Amino acid sequence: MGIKERKEREKERRRQQIMVAxxxxxxxxxxxxxxxxxxxxxxxxxxxxxxxxxxxKDELCASLTLRILQYLQMRVExxxxxxDLNIEGKVETLKEALYDxxxxxxxxxxxxxxxxxxxxxxxLSSELLEEINRLSRKSIRTIGLIFKDSLKDGLFExxxxxxxAYVVWxxxxxxxxxxxxxxxxxxxxxxxxxxxxxxxxxRRGLFNYAIDASSSPSDDADDNSExx
Amino acid sequence: MGIKERKEREKERRRQQIMVAxxxxxxxxxxxxxxxxxxxxxxxxxxxxxxxxxxxKDELCASLTLRILQYLQMRVExxxxxxDLNIEGKVETLKEALYDxxxxxxxxxxxxxxxxxxxxxxxLSSELLEEINRLSRKSIRTIGLIFKDSLKDGLFExxxxxxxAYVVWxxxxxxxxxxxxxxxxxxxxxxxxxxxxxxxxxRRGLFNYAIDASSSPSDDADDNSExx
Amino acid sequence: MGIKERKEREKERRRQQIMVAxxxxxxxxxxxxxxxxxxxxxxxxxxxxxxxxxxxKDELCASLTLRILQYLQMRVExxxxxxDLNIEGKVETLKEALYDxxxxxxxxxxxxxxxxxxxxxxxLSSELLEEINRLSRKSIRTIGLIFKDSLKDGLFExxxxxxxAYVVWxxxxxxxxxxxxxxxxxxxxxxxxxxxxxxxxxRRGLFNYAIDASSSPSDDADDNSExx
Amino acid sequence: MGIKERKEREKERRRQQIMVAxxxxxxxxxxxxxxxxxxxxxxxxxxxxxxxxxxxKDELCASLTLRILQYLQMRVExxxxxxDLNIEGKVETLKEALYDxxxxxxxxxxxxxxxxxxxxxxxLSSELLEEINRLSRKSIRTIGLIFKDSLKDGLFExxxxxxxAYVVWxxxxxxxxxxxxxxxxxxxxxxxxxxxxxxxxxRRGLFNYAIDASSSPSDDADDNSExx
DNA sequence: GATGAATGAGTATTCATTCAT
DNA sequence: TATGAATGAATACTCATTCAT
Numbered sequence: 001m002g003i004k005e006r007k008e009r010e011k012e013r014r015r016q017q018i019m020v021a022x023x024x025x026x027x028x029x030x031x032x033x034x035x036x037x038x039x040x041x042x043x044x045x046x047x048x049x050x051x052x053x054x055x056x057k058d059e060l061c062a063s064l065t066l067r068i069l070q071y072l073q074m075r076v077e078x079x080x081x082x083x084d085l086n087i088e089g090k091v092e093t094l095k096e097a098l099y100d101x102x103x104x105x106x107x108x109x110x111x112x113x114x115x116x117x118x119x120x121x122x123x124l125s126s127e128l129l130e131e132i133n134r135l136s137r138k139s140i141r142t143i144g145l146i147f148k149d150s151l152k153d154g155l156f157e158x159x160x161x162x163x164x165a166y167v168v169w170x171x172x173x174x175x176x177x178x179x180x181x182x183x184x185x186x187x188x189x190x191x192x193x194x195x196x197x198x199x200x201x202x203r204r205g206l207f208n209y210a211i212d213a214s215s216s217p218s219d220d221a222d223d224n225s226e227x228x
Numbered sequence: 229m230g231i232k233e234r235k236e237r238e239k240e241r242r243r244q245q246i247m248v249a250x251x252x253x254x255x256x257x258x259x260x261x262x263x264x265x266x267x268x269x270x271x272x273x274x275x276x277x278x279x280x281x282x283x284x285k286d287e288l289c290a291s292l293t294l295r296i297l298q299y300l301q302m303r304v305e306x307x308x309x310x311x312d313l314n315i316e317g318k319v320e321t322l323k324e325a326l327y328d329x330x331x332x333x334x335x336x337x338x339x340x341x342x343x344x345x346x347x348x349x350x351x352l353s354s355e356l357l358e359e360i361n362r363l364s365r366k367s368i369r370t371i372g373l374i375f376k377d378s379l380k381d382g383l384f385e386x387x388x389x390x391x392x393a394y395v396v397w398x399x400x401x402x403x404x405x406x407x408x409x410x411x412x413x414x415x416x417x418x419x420x421x422x423x424x425x426x427x428x429x430x431r432r433g434l435f436n437y438a439i440d441a442s443s444s445p446s447d448d449a450d451d452n453s454e455x456x
Numbered sequence: 457m458g459i460k461e462r463k464e465r466e467k468e469r470r471r472q473q474i475m476v477a478x479x480x481x482x483x484x485x486x487x488x489x490x491x492x493x494x495x496x497x498x499x500x501x502x503x504x505x506x507x508x509x510x511x512x513k514d515e516l517c518a519s520l521t522l523r524i525l526q527y528l529q530m531r532v533e534x535x536x537x538x539x540d541l542n543i544e545g546k547v548e549t550l551k552e553a554l555y556d557x558x559x560x561x562x563x564x565x566x567x568x569x570x571x572x573x574x575x576x577x578x579x580l581s582s583e584l585l586e587e588i589n590r591l592s593r594k595s596i597r598t599i600g601l602i603f604k605d606s607l608k609d610g611l612f613e614x615x616x617x618x619x620x621a622y623v624v625w626x627x628x629x630x631x632x633x634x635x636x637x638x639x640x641x642x643x644x645x646x647x648x649x650x651x652x653x654x655x656x657x658x659r660r661g662l663f664n665y666a667i668d669a670s671s672s673p674s675d676d677a678d679d680n681s682e683x684x
Numbered sequence: 685m686g687i688k689e690r691k692e693r694e695k696e697r698r699r700q701q702i703m704v705a706x707x708x709x710x711x712x713x714x715x716x717x718x719x720x721x722x723x724x725x726x727x728x729x730x731x732x733x734x735x736x737x738x739x740x741k742d743e744l745c746a747s748l749t750l751r752i753l754q755y756l757q758m759r760v761e762x763x764x765x766x767x768d769l770n771i772e773g774k775v776e777t778l779k780e781a782l783y784d785x786x787x788x789x790x791x792x793x794x795x796x797x798x799x800x801x802x803x804x805x806x807x808l809s810s811e812l813l814e815e816i817n818r819l820s821r822k823s824i825r826t827i828g829l830i831f832k833d834s835l836k837d838g839l840f841e842x843x844x845x846x847x848x849a850y851v852v853w854x855x856x857x858x859x860x861x862x863x864x865x866x867x868x869x870x871x872x873x874x875x876x877x878x879x880x881x882x883x884x885x886x887r888r889g890l891f892n893y894a895i896d897a898s899s900s901p902s903d904d905a906d907d908n909s910e911x912x
Numbered sequence: 913g914a915t916g917a918a919t920g921a922g923t924a925t926t927c928a929t930t931c932a933t
Numbered sequence: 934t935a936t937g938a939a940t941g942a943a944t945a946c947t948c949a950t951t952c953a954t
Contacts, residue, residue, distance in 0.1 A: 036948075164425075274940050619881060625856050630863040730937055
């Protein structure tokens with residue numbers, strides 16, 4: 001039905017409106033200190049209205065996480081499907097993708113922290129929770145797939161693709177965190193530029209590691225090069 | 229006085245006892261969801277007693293952060309003072325130091341997040357806050373000093389030491405975070421081993437970056453190689 | 457809007473309902489011993505609801521004080537504006553006015569005591585505090601004005617009007633206090649009647665003082681008959 | 685026993701020391717906001733020690749009240765026993781006595797307020813409570829006795845002595861209160877001088893009332909001139 | 913759908929009081 | 934006798950959530 005469809009679209013628009021407001025408020029005050037009233041005010045709605053669109057505060061937070069994970073997966077998958085790029089080009093594109101994800105919502109990691117808090121789970125519908133876990137695993141696996149072809153070519157052969165994916169993800173997380181703690185460490189420099197430096201170091205490390213490893217596998221006695 | 233001294237020591241022991249309990253509870257539930265009652269129960273004390281040793285909940289949390297920062301600074305300074313190591317050896321030792329810090333208290337980063345939340349400051353005595361900021365800056369600066377000598381030798385010459393320090397710190401943070409989000413990403417592998425891989429990649433990237441950069445400085449047109 | 461107006465009136469009614477309950481509970485238990493729960497129960501509301509209408513307990517108490525001061529000022533001003541009365545008549549009317557104020561809310565003085573406690577100020581919005589101070593000064597000044605005309609006529613000429621106003625106010629306060637401590641002093645008599653006696657004494661003293669003073673001003677060597 | 689006696693005296697000294705400290709702290713912060721810790725610190729003792737001398741906080745407060753009542757009774761009785769004074773002289777001396785009492789402990793009235801709070805009674809030993817009530821009644825009765833002789837002489841004959849005593853007491857209380865609320869009413873004048881004025885007015889009113897009343901007793905139809 | 917008034921469960925914090933030393 | 938560490942009961946205040954309108 002045209003009417004039903006329009007209603008549905010209207011409803012989705014409201015959800016987005018609330019999520020945008022929530023993102024802003026969480027970003028400002030942190031999850032615990034942000035009140036539903038704050039978010040409602042930011043969204044120019046009443047507090048009660050939010051409950052028409054989200055079951056509770058935790059589920060609103062989880063929805064934010066889900067959205068960013070969807071964006072992450074979309075971008076990462078796009079990198080994987082890029083036919084015309086060699087591994088170096090893919091890693092460069094991956095870097096850009098991750099950076100865009102970070103810029104889209106720098107809160108992603110803080111949100112995830114909140115999610116990890118065991119007591120939060122109780123308030124989440126199991127579907128939402130599962131969808132989040134599914135997407136998390138899927139995107140890390142996709143990052144792994146980006147490196148997997150190189151394993152066949154002999155690059156990185158001493159490590160499995162998933163391990164490398166985790167490292168890349170960890171570094172990405174670290175850069176996000178670094179930005180968060182900038183105040184404490186009183187960093188006054190140019191963020192973007194330092195991010196570039198970090199990724200440059202990682203990228204070179206990755207490939208030089210690959211080269212060293214492939215030319216002298218005996219150097220690493222303790223490697224477990226099995227794929228999972 | 230023997231008596232006064234013993235009392236002092238007894239008091240310090242209580243503080244430690246409470247901090248250990250708090251660390252455990254914060255670790256479990258997150259800062260906001262952990263109640264003073266929880267912590268008291270964990271410490272086998274009454275809630276009121278905690279207030280004899282810490283002004284409030286925020287100051288208890290900040291004290292945890294301060295403790296880990298003191299340990300961090302101690303370890304990092306030790307690396308810097310190591311006379312018999314070349315830069316490669318120092319980086320290797322730095323890696324071990326950071327890893328030990330992480331194991332000493334994996335909460336460090338989550339605590340810092342909480343601290344960054346602007347509204348927390350109001351509840352902290354300015355001395356504590358300043359000590360935390362002072363130590364944070366000092367340790368990052370010490371990490372920078374570790375690389376500074378190499379700048380004179382021509383290594384890393386296109387970047388200043390502080391930028392490199394920030395990158396190293398970011399990666400360290402990332403590894404910590406990575407551990408935090410392990411549940412979501414359903415990683416079942418060996419943490420220690422993956423940490424080794426990550427640092428190995430960083431280390432190689434660092435030095436290969438150095439070599440490339442020093443041999444062809446013109447590649448980076450936008451570098452600002454001034455030391456701060 | 458009719459709707460908006462009705463809502464506004466409804467809101468004001470709730471404030472009054474809470475203040476009436478608070479008056480009763482404060483009266484019964486004293487300010488410190490009265491809990492918000494007590495007041496809520498008396499008002500047949502939940503404790504949280506009170507905070508929708510008053511910022512905190514101190515501000516609720518201050519609002520009670522403000523209300524009685526508004527009534528005091530209104531009554532006192534009315535006495536001052538009475539054209540057809542000579543000074544004797546005005547003092548008689550003033551007596552009645554003050555007595556009505558006392559009956560309207562016998563707590564007035566206890567509330568003011570609580571207000572004077574320096575630490576209370578911090579919890580009060582500055583507007584409320586200023587309004588209270590403004591009204592306090594205004595009503596004492598208005599009482600002074602009632603006597604001022606008599607100063608021109610030669611009555612009370614050795615004292616300024618404000619000093620007399622303070623004395624009248626002190627006696628009024630004393631009568632209120634007297635009622636408060638009735639239990640301790642085990643007075644079983646008729647309050648109203650004794651109040652009449654007290655004011656009668658004051659009134660006669662006032663005028664006889666005036667007469668004596670005006671006829672032999674030299675008796676008081678140390679007078680400072682300047683008006684403020 | 686000499687030893688026992690010395691111990692007793694030592695104990696009484698401690699009680700006084702604590703009461704002096706309590707008076708100061710109550711005066712400063714009000715009863716509710718003053719903590720036992722505050723009082724202990726002021727008395728240069730530990731909080732626990734206070735409980736060796738006073739059963740609880742309420743009883744400490746009541747003891748202060750008792751002490752001032754003892755002083756009041758002593759002074760008032762002295763006035764009553766003064767053989768060489770006529771009624772005018774006695775009233776003048778009474779004024780001075782009350783003023784001295786007020787200066788000895790301006791808190792007296794605030795303390796009494798606290799005492800009146802019904803819930804306080806539960807924490808008081810019945811002996812203490814009864815002693816306070818006994819003394820309160822006794823001093824007001826003694827003030828009454830001061831006027832009683834004048835009743836025989838025809839002065840004040842339309843009123844009973846107790847009623848006059850209550851009025852005098854009320855004015856005294858009012859003057860004390862007046863000092864307490866000085867801040868709010870922004871009075872900048874000289875307290876002592878205004879006190880003089882107030883008592884002067886009362887005194888004159890009293891005697892002029894007496895004269896009027898004695899010359900035209902029929903004016904007051906509703907008088908109850910019986911002594912209790 | 914939208915509101916926002918009302919709720920009530922939850923929590924940090926305080927402080928009189930106790931008691932082992 | 935004096936201490937002060939420990940307690941636990943009390944309480945102001947907050948805020949997610951509900952529901953009548």
